[in-house]
Amino acid sequence: MENSLKGLMLAAGIIITCIIISLGFYIAREARDTASEGTGQINQLQAEFTDASKTMYDGTEVSGSEVLNVIRKFSDETMGILVQTNKNKTYYNYNFDVDKGELGKALDNSYKNAQDVASDKYINPTARFQGSIVKDVNGTIIGIVFAQV
Incomplete structure (x- = not known):
């Protein structure tokens, strides 16, 4: 009985570890996509501000x-x-x-x-x-x- 309980706890620990690692990869991927999108928006704003000195005329x-x-x-x-x-x-x-x-x-x-x-x-x-x-x-x-x- 004790061995089966230890086996179940080990299996549960492995499953929890896999879930935590998967969440970490998911969050990292989402952060990378968000950062990439933000960089694109910043570049677009910079181009608009650069042209603002000309478009004002x-x-x-x-x-x-x-x-x-x-x-x-x-x-x-x-x-x-x-x-x-x-x-x-x-x-x-x-x-x-x-x-x-x-x-x-x-x-x-x-x-x-x-x-x-x-x-x-x-x-x-x-x-x-x-x-x-x-x-x-x-x-x-x-x-x-x-x-x-």
């Missing part, structure tokens, strides 16, 4: 001085800025195709040309501009368009 009316600030602010990024004044239109940083959403070649147009009153590329700081963004087929912002209103 979409559909917004800004002054010419703000357009000059945008040209200077994004001068080191791989994107273009198109400024359409009543006189002409000028690309800064890169040219791009608004309709196709394709980024072109790098340009030499400098911020100083936009400030020179004698230049035909002059941007009047008090003028009003309507902003819009241009994206490529992947949804990446490749340009900002400012049209004088």
Whole structure:
């Protein structure tokens, strides 16, 4: 009788140990999946915050001085800025195709040309501009368009 009781206790201990180990593996797998999902969400939020500095100009009316600030602010990024004044239109940083959403070649147009009153590329700081963004087929912002209103 004593041997059978010891055998039953040993079997119960083995079963309980297997259940605990199985629960441990289940919890570890769930934690890994949750962490992976959280990482994906964090990456998505980071991409949205990165683009927020550009998307804020979409559909917004800004002054010419703000357009000059945008040209200077994004001068080191791989994107273009198109400024359409009543006189002409000028690309800064890169040219791009608004309709196709394709980024072109790098340009030499400098911020100083936009400030020179004698230049035909002059941007009047008090003028009003309507902003819009241009994206490529992947949804990446490749340009900002400012049209004088």
